[in-house]
Amino acid sequence: MLYRETGQYKTSYAADSVIFPIRQDRIGVMIVLAIAFVFMPLMMAFKIPPFRNDYILLAILLPFLILSLAAIGANILIGYCGQISLGSGAFMAIGAYMAYKFGTGISEIGLPPLPIVVSILLGGFSAAFVGILFGLPSLRIKGLYLAVATLAAQFFFDWVFLRVKWFTNYAPSGSVSAPELKFFGYLVSTPIEKYLVALIFVTIFALIAKNLVRGNIGRQWMAIRDMDIAAELMGIRPLVAKLTAFAVSSFIIGVAGALWAFLRLGTWEPLAFDINRSLELLFMVIIGGLGSILGSFLGAAFILILPILLIVVPAEIGLPITTETVSHLQFIIFGAMICFLLIKEPLGFARLWQIGKEKLRMWPFPY
Amino acid sequence: MSDTPQTLLSVENVTLKFGGVTAISGVSFDIRKGEIRAIIGPNGAGKTSMLNCINGFYHPQEGRITYKGETRERMRPHVAASQGIARTFQNVALFRGMTTLDNIMTGRTLKMKANIFWQMLRIGPALKDEIQHREYCEEIIDFLEIEHIRKVPVGRLPYGLQKRVELARALAMQPDLLLLDEPMAGMNLEEKQDMCRFILDVNKTYGTTIALIEHDMGVVMDLSDRVVVLEYGRKIADGTPDEVKSDQKVIDAYLGVPH
Numbered sequence: 001m002l003y004r005e006t007g008q009y010k011t012s013y014a015a016d017s018v019i020f021p022i023r024q025d026r027i028g029v030m031i032v033l034a035i036a037f038v039f040m041p042l043m044m045a046f047k048i049p050p051f052r053n054d055y056i057l058l059a060i061l062l063p064f065l066i067l068s069l070a071a072i073g074a075n076i077l078i079g080y081c082g083q084i085s086l087g088s089g090a091f092m093a094i095g096a097y098m099a100y101k102f103g104t105g106i107s108e109i110g111l112p113p114l115p116i117v118v119s120i121l122l123g124g125f126s127a128a129f130v131g132i133l134f135g136l137p138s139l140r141i142k143g144l145y146l147a148v149a150t151l152a153a154q155f156f157f158d159w160v161f162l163r164v165k166w167f168t169n170y171a172p173s174g175s176v177s178a179p180e181l182k183f184f185g186y187l188v189s190t191p192i193e194k195y196l197v198a199l200i201f202v203t204i205f206a207l208i209a210k211n212l213v214r215g216n217i218g219r220q221w222m223a224i225r226d227m228d229i230a231a232e233l234m235g236i237r238p239l240v241a242k243l244t245a246f247a248v249s250s251f252i253i254g255v256a257g258a259l260w261a262f263l264r265l266g267t268w269e270p271l272a273f274d275i276n277r278s279l280e281l282l283f284m285v286i287i288g289g290l291g292s293i294l295g296s297f298l299g300a301a302f303i304l305i306l307p308i309l310l311i312v313v314p315a316e317i318g319l320p321i322t323t324e325t326v327s328h329l330q331f332i333i334f335g336a337m338i339c340f341l342l343i344k345e346p347l348g349f350a351r352l353w354q355i356g357k358e359k360l361r362m363w364p365f366p367y
Numbered sequence: 368m369s370d371t372p373q374t375l376l377s378v379e380n381v382t383l384k385f386g387g388v389t390a391i392s393g394v395s396f397d398i399r400k401g402e403i404r405a406i407i408g409p410n411g412a413g414k415t416s417m418l419n420c421i422n423g424f425y426h427p428q429e430g431r432i433t434y435k436g437e438t439r440e441r442m443r444p445h446v447a448a449s450q451g452i453a454r455t456f457q458n459v460a461l462f463r464g465m466t467t468l469d470n471i472m473t474g475r476t477l478k479m480k481a482n483i484f485w486q487m488l489r490i491g492p493a494l495k496d497e498i499q500h501r502e503y504c505e506e507i508i509d510f511l512e513i514e515h516i517r518k519v520p521v522g523r524l525p526y527g528l529q530k531r532v533e534l535a536r537a538l539a540m541q542p543d544l545l546l547l548d549e550p551m552a553g554m555n556l557e558e559k560q561d562m563c564r565f566i567l568d569v570n571k572t573y574g575t576t577i578a579l580i581e582h583d584m585g586v587v588m589d590l591s592d593r594v595v596v597l598e599y600g601r602k603i604a605d606g607t608p609d610e611v612k613s614d615q616k617v618i619d620a621y622l623g624v625p626h
């Protein structure tokens with residue numbers, strides 16, 4: 001009887017509509033936040049295992065945070081609004097390159113280098129703008145055809161950032177480096193600092209995303225996803241609902257792209273945001289749970305941790321396994337899981353988590 | 368009611384074709400403010416098509432539809448919604464992935480005014496919207512006796528309850544004209560009785576004008592003020608339940624007498 005809502009009477013609809021209506025959930029989230037913001041940085045600072053070196057921090061935690069953010073963005077469009085997209089990588093690239101342009105100044109229009117936070121947000125807005133343009137045809141084209149259209153966007157922007165030298169400030173190698181990471185006058189350089197910056201962004205945007213999906217606009221997205229004809233007869237304008245989903249989704253993905261470039265990569269090429277990244281985000285959303293913010297985190301964690309497990313576990317039990325086999329195995333497992341989830345449990349890990357909670361809520365009395 | 372009943376909606380000479388198929392041909396009738404108007408007829412008579420014309424989902428090739436004194440041009444369904452027309456569907460058309468409460472809350476969507484920036488923070492006008500409209504939806508939930516399934520995703524509900532949630536969602540729009548397409552199809556006797564009671568209550572308490580498609584003649588006779596009968600896209604009778612019941616053409620249509 002640890003996890004219960006009985007006895008916690010709601011005296012108003014306001015109390016019932018807070019973000020986590022069940023007290024245990026609230027406490028759980030507080031604990032996770034405390035661990036992420038205080039406990040982990042302390043462990044990192046004192047190099048307490050597993051943080052003896054920066055490997056876990058740079059190879060797992062930082063990518064996990066930023067890709068979770070990108071997955072939240074992808075989930076808004078795909079999971080909440082039902083518009084399948086294979087172009088998430090392109091929107092990360094737009095966020096990254098435009099944040100770079102704003103961060104290094106656009107001399108053609110006499111724009112000086114802008115502060116880093118402003119640049120990152122403008123990167124997001126640029127992605128949102130392009131997202132709206134690519135969302136316009138979604139009123140007419142659906143399902144597979146929309147997927148193909150977003151795939152075209154992916155290849156188009158791969159080409160743009162490779163060929164249009166303006167975006168890379170005419171760097172001969174084609175690769176660019178992030179501007180100085182000065183956040184409000186504070187220079188961010190160590191892995192811990194980068195982790196904290198990413199964590200702050202993810203926390204804020206996850207909260208914003210959660211607020212949107214449980215409010216009026218989120219219900220409109222889901223209504224369009226579930227039954228667009230009925231939605232229209234309720235007074236929801238399909239184009240408006242879809243375009244806001246494209247805009248919000250692309251904005252978040254764009255911000256994640258800028259963070260990925262600035263914090264994780266430092267120096268990057270267009271290849272960093274190719275079709276593989278788009279597919280990876282799609283897998284995260286499907287495996288984690290379509291239409292779930294929590295699921296976006298679970299999906300990102302799974303996709304990042306699986307390859308590591310595939311290397312570590314066989315090594316521990318003395319099984320010889322080559323990196324090539326690992327990458328093959330990875331594809332087989334992803335493929336199998338996606339087929340399984342799409343058939344059996346389209347709502348992914350997040351749904352399994354929810355079922356678990358429902359069971360726990362009843363426990364120990366089944367009825 | 369006043370002595371001279373006001374016309375809420377009038378349909379004049381409406382003809383609707385799908386390629387070679389004429390679904391409705393030259394049908395005229397009106398719906399008065401505050402009444403329950405039944406539309407009956409055998410399968411394929413064009414009843415659903417008629418509702419689809421009324422709420423702008425189909426556009427008739429000929430004829431006029433006048434609503435609240437205004438004759439309309441081609442219009443989109445969401446415009447009909449904003450003018451106070453709500454409906455339920457012959458095949459349940461709920462948002463399956465959403466809870467009962469969220470489904471009903473979508474009915475309030477046109478009345479929520481907070482912009483996206485307030486919604487992002489869920490404070491100020493956005494929070495006020497949520498709470499105020501939640502209160503309204505809870506009234507409907509009480510009224511239709513579905514408190515126990517508020518937080519259940521509608522995809523998991525039995526058919527009878529889904530139909531009831533769909534009615535709740537339409538009521539949340541506070542419509543002036545409510546179109547019900549076979550709200551009792553596939554229900555057992557008890558569920559039907561409940562639904563009849565709800566429809567009458569809606570009509571009485573909220574004063575909502577209702578257009579009702581129903582096959583069960585008993586129900587139609589009990590509920591409706593006036594009945595229009597369609598057959599093969601044509602109107603064959605129009606009048607009070609008693610008049611219609613004794614009309615020879617209607618009897619023939621229902622017994623399947625060849626023409």
Ligand SMILES: Nc1ncnc2c1ncn2[C@@H]1O[C@H](COP(=O)(O)OP(=O)(O)OP(=O)(O)O)[C@@H](O)[C@H]1O
Binds near residue numbers: 389390410416
């Ligand atoms: N979208 C459409 N395209 C082509 N034909 C249609 C379409 N909608 C309806 N029809 C045709 O119009 C005619 C009337 O159909 P409608 O659904 O309005 O009948 P109904 O009176 O509601 O019947 P039921 O009692 O079976 O619901 C039928 O012949 C049907 O095949």
Ligand SMILES: [Mg+2]
Binds near residue numbers: 414415416457
């Ligand atoms: Mg019908």
